[in-house]
Amino acid sequence: MVDKQNWLDRWNQNRIGFHESAVNRYLRQYLPEFGLASGACVFLPLCGKALDIAWVAQQGYEVIGVELSQLAIEAFFEEQQLDFEHYDSDRFGVYQSERIRLLQGDFFDLSAADLASCKLVYDRAALIAMDHRDRRSYCDHMLSIIPAASDMLLISFEYDQAQMLGPPFSVPADEVYRYYSKAFSINLLETNDIIDERPRWRDVGLTALRESVFRCDS
Numbered sequence: 001m002v003d004k005q006n007w008l009d010r011w012n013q014n015r016i017g018f019h020e021s022a023v024n025r026y027l028r029q030y031l032p033e034f035g036l037a038s039g040a041c042v043f044l045p046l047c048g049k050a051l052d053i054a055w056v057a058q059q060g061y062e063v064i065g066v067e068l069s070q071l072a073i074e075a076f077f078e079e080q081q082l083d084f085e086h087y088d089s090d091r092f093g094v095y096q097s098e099r100i101r102l103l104q105g106d107f108f109d110l111s112a113a114d115l116a117s118c119k120l121v122y123d124r125a126a127l128i129a130m131d132h133r134d135r136r137s138y139c140d141h142m143l144s145i146i147p148a149a150s151d152m153l154l155i156s157f158e159y160d161q162a163q164m165l166g167p168p169f170s171v172p173a174d175e176v177y178r179y180y181s182k183a184f185s186i187n188l189l190e191t192n193d194i195i196d197e198r199p200r201w202r203d204v205g206l207t208a209l210r211e212s213v214f215r216c217d218s
């Protein structure tokens with residue numbers, strides 16, 4: 001496992017190349033296709049301070065996110081200029097604004113009760129933050145905490161793992177099917193070669209990088 005301190009150090013040292021400066025294009029494109037009812041709850045695992053959190057809430061949905069870094073969560077609320085209440089529960093620091101509830105702590109400490117109202121999981125850079133030894137437990141834990149009727153929008157990366165250590169790690173499509181097909185009907189919506197759009201990955205040694213978007217229906 002990439003240890004927790006490593007992630008906290010990345011935040012403390014502002015080494016957050018994974019953070020996108022705009023709302024994710026696949027989220028914008030595909031979220032409406034799930035036809036969620038107004039007020040439905042969307043879960044963002046390992047949410048960082050993604051702009052996606054605020055955008056999902058602006059679409060009229062409730063958001064639950066989980067994130068290890070207190071710094072990331074506080075930066076999110078500050079950058080979005082959102083007021084929040086903060087208190088500690090037994091397992092998490094809870095940051096609550098009108099439509100957004102961010103839980104500061106470990107994804108693996110979440111229980112089904114925490115996500116009882118979840119209708120959709122939006123996984124961007126969460127599964128691919130797990131190394132190959134932890135991915136099965138991540139997916140098993142995900143399936144044990146989300147309601148059986150939840151769907152998922154999942155974005156993953158694929159590259160030659162020999163060219164870079166990660167994170168992000170390469171997650172071959174067959175792993176997505178292996179871990180999730182017992183719970184979901186999975187459709188690969190699109191796969192794009194993105195190495196030309198992301199020169200920094202060439203600089204660290206990658207010769208090819210593919211981004212795939214999966215729709216997982218319960």
Ligand SMILES: C[S@@+](CC[C@H](N)C(=O)[O-])C[C@H]1O[C@@H](n2cnc3c(N)ncnc32)[C@H](O)[C@@H]1O
Pocket residue numbers: 007008018019020045046047048049050066067068069072105106107108124125126129
């Ligand atoms: C690659 S970043 C992705 C962040 C976000 N999804 C985004 O799109 O910007 C992974 C995030 O997961 C957090 N993280 C790593 N392991 C975690 C865990 N076990 N529980 C909660 N958060 C975790 C890290 O602090 C980091 O912010």
